[in-house]
Amino acid sequence: MLTLEEIGTYAEGFLESVLDGEPLSERDAALIGLAVRVSPSALDLQGTQDYVRRALDAGASAAQVHEVLVLVSGLGVHTLMVGSSTVAAILRERGDLSISAPLDSLRQQLWDQYVGEDPFWDSMEQQVPGFLDALLRQSPEAFEAFFMYCAVPWKTAALRAYLKELISLAVDAAPSHRFMPGLRLHLANAVQLGVGRKAILQALAIASDAPLHRGIA
Structure with a gap:
C-alpha cells in the first residue's frame, strides 16, 4: 500500500535541487484547499463551503473558483x-x-x-x-x-498553468486518492513551470490534511 510518507519521501527527493522560491499566496492556498475537499475522493461538503468562502475572501474570482471544480472533476x-x-x-x-x-x-x-x-x-x-x-x-x-x-479548464484559463499543476498534484496526493502516476507527472510539470520547493511542499501539506470521504446525504 502506498503511504503518505512514501509520497513525501518521493517529493523531497525530486525537489532536492529545486530552489525554495516563493510560498503560496493566501488565495492559491485556499484554492488548493478547495480542490482536495471537493474532489471525488473526498466530497467534503462543509470543507468545500468553507474553502469557497476562503478563496473568495482572499481575492479569487468566481470564475477561478469554478475552474477548480472543472479541473478536479477530471479526476475520473x-x-x-x-x-x-x-x-x-x-x-x-x-x-x-x-x-x-x-x-x-x-x-x-x-x-x-x-x-x-x-x-x-x-x-x-x-x-x-x-x-x-x-x-x-x-x-x-x-x-x-x-x-x-x-482541455476545458485550459481553454477557459481563469487559473494560471502553475496553479493548475499544483491543484492536480495536491488532489493526486490526497489521503483518499494517492495516485502516484499523476503526482509524478504534475510534480515535474510544476517544477518545469518554475514553481519552487516551498510552494510545492505547502501544496502537499494541504493535501495531506484533506479528510477521507465522508459521504453525501
Whole structure:
C-alpha cells in the first residue's frame, strides 16, 4: 500500500535541487484547499463551503473558483487510466487481435488529431504506459471525450498553468486518492513551470490534511 510518507519521501527527493522560491499566496492556498475537499475522493461538503468562502475572501474570482471544480472533476479519468490498460492487458492475454492490430482509419485519424508527434504526451506515456492506445482501441468515443473534457479548464484559463499543476498534484496526493502516476507527472510539470520547493511542499501539506470521504446525504 502506498503511504503518505512514501509520497513525501518521493517529493523531497525530486525537489532536492529545486530552489525554495516563493510560498503560496493566501488565495492559491485556499484554492488548493478547495480542490482536495471537493474532489471525488473526498466530497467534503462543509470543507468545500468553507474553502469557497476562503478563496473568495482572499481575492479569487468566481470564475477561478469554478475552474477548480472543472479541473478536479477530471479526476475520473484515472479510472480510464488504470482500467483501460488493465482490460487491454487481459484481452491481449486472451489473444484478442483488436487490441494489437493496426489502427483502423477512424482511430488513426483520432490519434493523429489529438496525439500525433506532440512531445507533451510522452510524459503521460511514461507515467501510464499504453493508456492512450488502450483507450483509443476500446472506445474512440471515450478517447475523444477525454481530450475534449480535460482541455476545458485550459481553454477557459481563469487559473494560471502553475496553479493548475499544483491543484492536480495536491488532489493526486490526497489521503483518499494517492495516485502516484499523476503526482509524478504534475510534480515535474510544476517544477518545469518554475514553481519552487516551498510552494510545492505547502501544496502537499494541504493535501495531506484533506479528510477521507465522508459521504453525501
